[in-house]
Amino acid sequence: MPMRTARTLLVLVGLALTGCGLYGIATDPYIDLTHHPLDIARWAIGGLVLHDGLWLPLACLAGVTIARTTPVRTGLIVAAAVSAVALPAVLRAGHHNGNPTILPLPYLRNWLLVLAAIAVITAAWSVVSHLRRGRRRRP
Amino acid sequence: MDDDTPAPRRKPYDLPLPTPPDALRRGPLREGTFTSALHEPRTAVVIGRWLGAALLTCFLTGLLSHLLQQPPGWLRDHLPSRPVNGYQVTQGLHVISGIAAIPLLGAKLWTVYPRLFEWPPARSVLHALERLSIAILVGAMVLEVFTGLLNTLQWYPWPFPFRQTHFWLAWLAVGGLLLHIAAKAPLIARHWRRVRPGLAQRRAFLTAVTASVGVVTLTTAGQSVPWLRALDLFAPRRPDVGPQGLPVNRTAVQAGTSTASAENWQLTVQGPHPIRLTLADLAQLPQTTAELPIACVEGWSASAHWTGVRVRDLLDLAGAPADAHVQITSLEKDGPYRVTDMPAGYARDPLTLLALRVNGQVLDPDHGYPARIIAPNRPGVLQTKWVTRIEVL
Numbered sequence: 001m002p003m004r005t006a007r008t009l010l011v012l013v014g015l016a017l018t019g020c021g022l023y024g025i026a027t028d029p030y031i032d033l034t035h036h037p038l039d040i041a042r043w044a045i046g047g048l049v050l051h052d053g054l055w056l057p058l059a060c061l062a063g064v065t066i067a068r069t070t071p072v073r074t075g076l077i078v079a080a081a082v083s084a085v086a087l088p089a090v091l092r093a094g095h096h097n098g099n100p101t102i103l104p105l106p107y108l109r110n111w112l113l114v115l116a117a118i119a120v121i122t123a124a125w126s127v128v129s130h131l132r133r134g135r136r137r138r139p
Numbered sequence: 140m141d142d143d144t145p146a147p148r149r150k151p152y153d154l155p156l157p158t159p160p161d162a163l164r165r166g167p168l169r170e171g172t173f174t175s176a177l178h179e180p181r182t183a184v185v186i187g188r189w190l191g192a193a194l195l196t197c198f199l200t201g202l203l204s205h206l207l208q209q210p211p212g213w214l215r216d217h218l219p220s221r222p223v224n225g226y227q228v229t230q231g232l233h234v235i236s237g238i239a240a241i242p243l244l245g246a247k248l249w250t251v252y253p254r255l256f257e258w259p260p261a262r263s264v265l266h267a268l269e270r271l272s273i274a275i276l277v278g279a280m281v282l283e284v285f286t287g288l289l290n291t292l293q294w295y296p297w298p299f300p301f302r303q304t305h306f307w308l309a310w311l312a313v314g315g316l317l318l319h320i321a322a323k324a325p326l327i328a329r330h331w332r333r334v335r336p337g338l339a340q341r342r343a344f345l346t347a348v349t350a351s352v353g354v355v356t357l358t359t360a361g362q363s364v365p366w367l368r369a370l371d372l373f374a375p376r377r378p379d380v381g382p383q384g385l386p387v388n389r390t391a392v393q394a395g396t397s398t399a400s401a402e403n404w405q406l407t408v409q410g411p412h413p414i415r416l417t418l419a420d421l422a423q424l425p426q427t428t429a430e431l432p433i434a435c436v437e438g439w440s441a442s443a444h445w446t447g448v449r450v451r452d453l454l455d456l457a458g459a460p461a462d463a464h465v466q467i468t469s470l471e472k473d474g475p476y477r478v479t480d481m482p483a484g485y486a487r488d489p490l491t492l493l494a495l496r497v498n499g500q501v502l503d504p505d506h507g508y509p510a511r512i513i514a515p516n517r518p519g520v521l522q523t524k525w526v527t528r529i530e531v532l
């Protein structure tokens with residue numbers, strides 16, 4: 001049965017790769033066994049708790065409150081994605097440890113500009129779809 | 140969730156676990172907490188495929204970068220110095236697919252969020268193990284994209300070493316992905332193909348996720364893709380910003396080499412006939428100009444016209460055999476790349492230079508004045524700056 005074979009293979013290779021990762025963490029000369037594995041676990045669990053315990057409830061809440069139409073939903077999703085990628089640069093701008101070729105752009109301005117562009121597009125799209133729906137309702 | 144599916148049959152070797160008392164089923168554990176119609180397997184499969192592709196691209200390009208940077212003995216003499224921009228492309232792709240994975244991971248985790256509150260929490264031992272592997276997969280993925288993104292900014296707020304952690308977490312993530320696909324295989328197979336008519340809501344959601352991936356890619360990829368430079372709004376580097384129009388990863392001040400002066404500088408080439416050359420001596424030797432990229436492990440890259448002496452010619456002067464492996468030492472005070480290895484395949488390449496000039500100008504101190512290595516298809520950290528010694532091993 002090919003499905004069964006494929007699943008068995010996936011499990012074996014998956015376990016092997018997971019084992020490699022754990023073995024690597026345990027034996028890497030740069031990873032200090034006395035505290036680094038614990039630090040890594042702490043940061044990974046911290047990430048899970050923040051993402052699943054704080055961010056996702058907020059996202060779900062937004063989904064049932066403000067983001068009730070397709071344009072608004074889309075706008076918020078794109079804005080969230082852009083913010084996740086841009087915020088580190090926005091927060092870190094100016095910190096270059098004496099190497100001014102790191103973070104040379106006006107990140108805060110760029111972020112606000114992109115958010116504004118998303119807001120404008122969302123608003124225009126909302127208006128257009130509203131008008132269209134109105135026209136469709138009138139025979 | 141997937142109501143039309145019969146509960147998975149328990150394997151004979153699997154041990155059932157008791158269902159906790161219903162009184163504990165509170166808050167989001169109750170049925171009907173999540174109302175969106177998109178918390179369902181077809182959406183999980185479509186986004187899962189994109190995320191899986193991004194993760195595998197990251198893993199393969201990352202592995203390649205690791206091997207180029209720290210080749211194991213058996214591989215060292217087989218690394219190709221062509222294509223010239225190979226590393227520029229693969230490492231650019233690594234960071235591009237890693238950034239694309241951020242919205243995809245967010246979308247995937249939102250889609251399957253109700254599964255976190257599945258009841259009972261564990262039906263059987265096997266089910267509990269599957270959920271543990273999911274926790275490892277998601278924990279590794281979240282930390283992986285987070286550390287990767289911050290590394291491109293040279294921002295390290297965590298207490299563990301970045302490079303090793305990022306490398307080993309990748310194995311955990313890919314291992315977890317394979318286990319996840321194995322566990323969900325029947326469900327994935329059932330929802331692999333589109334069923335018409337599609338769900339309008341799902342189409343809108345997937346469009347939003349595609350738009351998100353598009354926007355984050357277009358506004359960051361300019362650090363490695365020249366024709367996207369004008370759209371580079373959020374990348375930590377601009378390939379044309381820096382001394383002589385090129386970014387640097389470590390300045391002369393950071394490396395402690397800013398006091399290197401031409402008068403007392405000499406290059407030593409240690410071989411069967413050791414030689415010492417001043418900057419004037421080097422300038423007397425035949426000069427070669429090559430257009431080569433500097434491609435950083437952090438994803439950015441920039442091409443320039445480098446002029447200098449072929450490393451091959453220097454090795455010939457020192458009487459090195461054709462298959463000589465060399466070690467290059469920098470004036471840097473410290474740092475993991477003060478001394479680097481160069482296998483014969485690179486050392487013999489006619490495009491591998493000890494560069495003295497870039498784009499027609501004498502090297503800026505930040506670019507390695509008096510002389511630096513520039514070789515095709517190599518990670519930037521191995522393009523040693525402020526070279527003082529080349530040793531035939």
Ligand code: HEM
Nearest residue numbers: 179180183184187188190191194251254277280323326327
């Ligand atoms: C890095 C990649 C991935 C991550 C982090 C991820 C994460 C998750 C998580 C946390 C769940 C919920 C698990 C549970 O049921 O307890 C899940 C479910 C699921 N995933 Fe993935 N996944 C990934 C890749 C994939 C891929 C490549 C596919 C298929 C092509 C896929 C298909 C599914 C399906 C079908 C479900 C079940 C959805 C449901 O029951 O409604 N996933 N995923």
